[in-house]
Amino acid sequence: MTSIPRSLRLAVIAGALVGAAAAIAQQAPKPENLIKWRQSAFQVVAWNSGRIKSSLDSGYNKEQVLKAATAIAAIANSGLGSLFPAGTETGKGWHDTTAKAELFANSAKFAELGGDFGKESGELVRVVSSGADAAAVKDQFGKLQKTCKSCHDEFRNAN
Amino acid sequence: MTSIPRSLRLAVIAGALVGAAAAIAQQAPKPENLIKWRQSAFQVVAWNSGRIKSSLDSGYNKEQVLKAATAIAAIANSGLGSLFPAGTETGKGWHDTTAKAELFANSAKFAELGGDFGKESGELVRVVSSGADAAAVKDQFGKLQKTCKSCHDEFRNAN
Structure with a gap:
């Protein structure tokens, strides 16, 4: 170590710190971006939910509904x-967050409801892809919408 | 027809018009919603592009990148x-639209660039799913980003 000038060692340490700070900054987006x-x-x-509803109400179009369900x-x-994440309980993205404090206090329940949302939307893609008729698609879309409502009732403030 | 009272016939016609108006309203979302x-x-x-970039910069995580690329x-x-659509050349969603007038005047070119975006993002999903290494994923992610830039250069005003 003694062969390396102290000024160089400090520069290397400073450089490493800048790099680490940049990495942390990159890994942690700003709360306003997360909310947005x-x-x-x-x-x-x-x-996409509106497109599916509209298609089911006015003559089912499989291709359109599949695109929307996939999204x-x-x-x-x-x-x-x-x-x-913690730190985004309040704040503004496009508008003030409508997430309730309960969401952040009960992350296991939020994860469970989010899992239902993922599962029923994936199932909608499967049902539509299978060539099922509009009635079957409507039935599965109803199940998906229930997962939206469950989570909104629990964790979203009215706008 | 003469057996049906005129007032009833008018009511039926009025009802049909209300229904048709509702159907048109449903099929045509408001410009501010389309822009939003x-x-x-x-x-x-x-x-999701930020997540992919972050993962490629800090130790590639296939599962995370696959979720982001799929979205x-x-x-x-x-x-x-x-x-x-026509009618959304100007207007405000979350903020004033940044779409250039050229986009609406050249829908064939816009569709072509949009097609490139769809193709290269679909290819990214394929590359990631195949278990390719980070270098190959980075290469395909670069191709995807070029499609973003092409369309922005042509059709998006700077913010």
């Missing part, structure tokens, strides 16, 4: 829970 | 073009 992303994710779910299932199974 | 949904969709893509591909192939 989760609000965006649920808007995309709302868009919902991919989002539902993407790891949405990571968008609700 | 497209802004949300691209935010979800940004979230991007599902959105890219969901029919995003339908969120850019």
